[in-house]
Amino acid sequence: MTNSQDDTIASRISRVLAERIISGALPPGARLRQDHLAEEFGASHVPVREAFRRLEAQGLAVSEPRRGVRVAAFDLAEVREVAEMRAALEVLALRHAIANLTPAILDRAAEATAAADAARDVRAWEAANRAFHRLILEPCAMPRLMASIDDLHAASARFLFSAWQSSWQPRTDHDHRAILAALGNGNGEEAVSILGRHVQWIGRTPVRNATGETREIFSIVG
Template identity: 45%
Template sequence: MAHILSPDVIARELTRRIVRGELLAGEKLRQDYIAAEFGVSHVPVREALLRLVAKGLAVSQPHRGVQVAPLDPLAQKELKLMRLALEPMTLLHSVPNLTPDQIREADELRHACDRADNIFDWEEYNRAFHAKIYEGCNMPRLAEIVDNLQDVAARYILIHYRNRWRPRIDADHHGIMASIRRRDAKAAAAILDRHLQRLNLAI
């Protein structure tokens, strides 16, 4: 008998596989195969796939089912513009509300990024760092949109940097944390904007 596993858990694992390139663009996401792998009914799998479609990591086509989304230059451009518009604003509203524990945890994630010795660990720590510094924005809808953008962006970042990534100290992350500790939200947002501009030029 199939046991209950939440759609969130399934969606997170499928997201991880798409981001890392384990599931390729155009690859079919078969409900029956996924349900069998996770030992669940089709219901949580269907919900998980709907979440991937909503994120832009998958597409649903009549008579063809759900597939991993293609790598679309227009979608990539939209992603860049949305991140530039929303993430500095999110940080601007977050900084005044971050607790000492959240600041400490963000700094630990910054250190983890700097210590990462492979691109997959770095990407996970990097995404967690950004999520942590946005936690104080107290705007659930905005936070959800930004979280979705981070997931989709990670896919493009890994594709671009996979063969050229090297361990490094991220000066922008250091600058953002220094500004957060001073509760200087404008300075933190300005560094983040520059950080995203540089990343967008790269990808």
């Protein structure tokens, strides 16, 4: 439920904090202290608390009454969960979007795909990838559905940044191209079916622990 262009201080704070959590600047478990944040934003803690409630609803923060708010933790199970929810909802959105897709939209989606392939870091890739998905899904004209998908994309992005903090190697997204080809040919159900599999693709990368051990980190790459 990302209804946010409004100018209220609370929503501005919530946007900035969401950005920090997603980017990893605020790591899982980090405490969000209302007074400190209020001071940083030059505001009182009333709007800060309201921002907390929205982050909570988005699944980015967890609040324990009287003990404060923390950045939500996550594990492989949640990465999987978000991937499957995205698959289910994006498939639904695409089915409804198909009738409203125009060649112009498909062209812009192709540009987004090219931008993703050319991306040299995770952030650029994520932005282009998100643009692709939004472009082909938005025409479904289902605002509540799109809001849910946006929140799931935020979660996906967080998993992604957490895994590929520094290491990112360009890849050619064959799924995106296949989806666009199917859509261009009027073969909607094939596009839907590829999208459903595509979103559930979970990438893995090894990372070195502080103690020197190596373990695998997982994230949604699609």
